[in-house]
Amino acid sequence: MNLLQLTIKTFDKNVETDFTSFKNHINYIEDHNTVINGLTFAFFGLTEIIIKRVYLTFELNNTIHTIERVYQSGRCILRCDDLENEEAQHLVHNILNMNYNQFLHQFIMSSSFIETWIQSPTEALMRSFISTKPVMTSDTKMIEEQINDTMAFLNSYEDYKSACAYISKNKPYLSLYSNHLDQLEKSLEDKKKKVLREIELVTELDDMEKKAAIRKQQQQTIDKRREGLNALSLLYDEYLISQDHLFDLEASYTRAVYLYGSENDDYMRMYHHYINSIAGILAKDLKEGTPCPVCGSLHHPKPCLIEGREISQELLFKKEAILEKTRTDLEKKRLEKATYMVRHQRLIEKIIEKKKELDITEDISKEMFIRELSVLNTDYLSHYKKDKKLLDEIGYLHKLEKHLPALKQDYHEILMAIEEVKEEYLTLQKKIKHAERFCDEIIQKYPFIMYVDENVIENKKKECLNNQKILTLLHKQTIPLEEDVTSFITQLMNTANRLLKQITHDRLQLILDNKLYLQEEDHLSLVEDSSMIGLCIIVLGYSLSSLISHQDILFIDYSLQEDYHETLINTLSISPYFSRLYITK
Numbered sequence: 001m002n003l004l005q006l007t008i009k010t011f012d013k014n015v016e017t018d019f020t021s022f023k024n025h026i027n028y029i030e031d032h033n034t035v036i037n038g039l040t041f042a043f044f045g046l047t048e049i050i051i052k053r054v055y056l057t058f059e060l061n062n063t064i065h066t067i068e069r070v071y072q073s074g075r076c077i078l079r080c081d082d083l084e085n086e087e088a089q090h091l092v093h094n095i096l097n098m099n100y101n102q103f104l105h106q107f108i109m110s111s112s113f114i115e116t117w118i119q120s121p122t123e124a125l126m127r128s129f130i131s132t133k134p135v136m137t138s139d140t141k142m143i144e145e146q147i148n149d150t151m152a153f154l155n156s157y158e159d160y161k162s163a164c165a166y167i168s169k170n171k172p173y174l175s176l177y178s179n180h181l182d183q184l185e186k187s188l189e190d191k192k193k194k195v196l197r198e199i200e201l202v203t204e205l206d207d208m209e210k211k212a213a214i215r216k217q218q219q220q221t222i223d224k225r226r227e228g229l230n231a232l233s234l235l236y237d238e239y240l241i242s243q244d245h246l247f248d249l250e251a252s253y254t255r256a257v258y259l260y261g262s263e264n265d266d267y268m269r270m271y272h273h274y275i276n277s278i279a280g281i282l283a284k285d286l287k288e289g290t291p292c293p294v295c296g297s298l299h300h301p302k303p304c305l306i307e308g309r310e311i312s313q314e315l316l317f318k319k320e321a322i323l324e325k326t327r328t329d330l331e332k333k334r335l336e337k338a339t340y341m342v343r344h345q346r347l348i349e350k351i352i353e354k355k356k357e358l359d360i361t362e363d364i365s366k367e368m369f370i371r372e373l374s375v376l377n378t379d380y381l382s383h384y385k386k387d388k389k390l391l392d393e394i395g396y397l398h399k400l401e402k403h404l405p406a407l408k409q410d411y412h413e414i415l416m417a418i419e420e421v422k423e424e425y426l427t428l429q430k431k432i433k434h435a436e437r438f439c440d441e442i443i444q445k446y447p448f449i450m451y452v453d454e455n456v457i458e459n460k461k462k463e464c465l466n467n468q469k470i471l472t473l474l475h476k477q478t479i480p481l482e483e484d485v486t487s488f489i490t491q492l493m494n495t496a497n498r499l500l501k502q503i504t505h506d507r508l509q510l511i512l513d514n515k516l517y518l519q520e521e522d523h524l525s526l527v528e529d530s531s532m533i534g535l536c537i538i539v540l541g542y543s544l545s546s547l548i549s550h551q552d553i554l555f556i557d558y559s560l561q562e563d564y565h566e567t568l569i570n571t572l573s574i575s576p577y578f579s580r581l582y583i584t585k
Contacts, residue, residue, distance in 0.1 A: 074496045150464040153446060157457060160442045160449055163435040170432055175423040193413045198404050208394050225358060226376050229369065232354045236364050239351055242344045249337045256330040263326040274316050308337065384462045 351364065362368060442449060497509050 042488060099460075132294045147464055148467060150460055154457065154460055154464070156442050156446060157449060157452060160439055163439050163442075167432055167435050167439070170428060173428060174425065174432070177421060177428065181418065181421055181425065184414060184421060188411065188414045190416055195404070195407055195411055198407060226373075228354060228358045229372055229376070232351065232358060232360075232364070233369055235347065235351050236369075237356060239347050242340075242347055243406045246337075246340055246344050249333070249340055253330075253333045256326075256333045260323075260326045260330040263323045270316055270319050274313070332503070 355361075355364070360368070360372075493510065500510060501506055
């Protein structure tokens with residue numbers, strides 16, 4: 001918010017302004033309950049552009065110069081550095097190197113004119129004001145030089161005190177900056193060593209992971225051999241059980257063979273006995289020359305005789321059934337034995353294959369399993385301890401790998417902090433040297449300034465104030481201008497009406513015909529209401545201040561004048577107070 005906006009906002013809220021000089025100028029119109037004096041108001045906005053902006057530029061002899069804002073001893077001073085042209089230096093010195101009160105007194109209209117204008121805004125009074133200018137006598141130039149010399153000394157004294165205070169205050173900071181830099185550089189070195197060490201450790205991660213892969217493969221080999229031995233042990237246990245079962249089958253089969261042979265012998269004896277019995281029966285009725293009922297022979301050998309008890313066919317069939325059952329049982333046991341022998345042989349082949357796979361050449365025994373498993377357990381424990389240590393190291397290195405970017409970032413931040421502190425240190429060192437050179441320059445110009453006390457300064461100020469009072473009295477003498485100001489008045493009214501139309505959206509227009517009138521549509525009325533007088537004064541004040549010969553001082557850069565014009569229009573247009581002025585009759 002600039003001074004223009006602040007002033008209107010303060011007025012709308014009916015709050016006192018903080019600017020003492022500004023209040024002194026508007027005290028005499030407070031009873032009118034009206035807007036601030038337009039000329040003062042407009043001029044405050046114009047001076048605000050120069051005094052409050054950070055810098056502005058102006059062109060002199062086809063060269064663009066920059067005026068910078070500098071604060072010294074609580075005052076705002078505008079200074080143009082590296083300006084060698086004496087004319088430009090003189091211009092900047094006369095316009096800008098003066099205090100705020102001087103600026104107001106020299107360029108703002110006197111309160112007597114403003115008060116008269118408020119009471120009776122006539123064309124004659126306007127002509128009277130713009131037709132006058134200060135008279136510059138020979139005494140005026142001498143007094144101005146004295147004022148300038150005194151002000152230059154007072155400004156130099158304030159600058160000298162300010163520079164000495166700056167040096168005293170900031171010089172100890174150089175050692176603090178130096179110590180801080182030492183600490184940062186030590187921290188940077190420690191951080192660098194840590195980064196390099198972690199980088200070195202992280203580079204070993206690939207080798208360690210390869211080693212871990214080999215160890216894992218070895219462990220898998222141990223596990224695989226353990227599994228193989230367990231499988232072989234199971235096969236061997238199965239083999240022992242199978243062998244015992246095979247022995248049982250062999251014994252059972254042997255018993256069946258013996259039983260079958262015994263039964264077969266009994267059956268054959270019984271069969272022969274039965275056949276002989278039949279032959280004996282036949283022989284009893286056999287006659288020589290008669291064909292044999294068995295073989296048909298006519299000649300018969302000596303017939304068999306029945307031996308002992310006669311064997312019946314039924315008994316022979318029973319014996320045959322018993323023999324057949326014995327033979328069936330024998331065949332079953334033979335097949336069972338043969339089948340189990342095949343299974344047993346396959347089990348033996350599996351054992352041989354597993355032994356070959358495990359590279360075992362000795363015979364399988366309980367001692368062999370105990371010895372092999374003992375070796376495996378020893379290897380397993382040895383590998384487990386080494387692998388755990390290796391995996392712990394790899395896990396730690398992975399954590400370092402994740403932490404390394406943050407560590408590098410810390411290193412980079414410390415490095416940036418060192419650069420920042422160095423820059424601040426060098427900047428402060430440069431400013432202190434500049435202040436020391438500045439003090440030396442002032443001492444060279446005013447060698448006695450180091451021994452000046454407050455009494456001397458107070459006397460200098462009183463002397464300057466007296467000279468300013470004398471100069472004010474000289475400026476009150478006026479002479480009329482020779483040229484006609486009618487065209488100027490016309491231009492002034494045109495400018496004022498353009499501004500008023502923009503503010504009131506083409507609803508109001510001013511007419512200056514001996515007295516000031518306000519035209520709204522077809523209605524023409526004399527401006528007598530204090531609020532409307534205030535609005536008209538602001539418009540005329542701005543328009544006048546933009547047309548009088550001070551514009552080359554106030555607006556060195558013409559774009560600033562345009563900026564201020566737009567700010568004035570926008571601020572007045574949105575102000576609730578001025579909205580009431582032209583909306584409410």
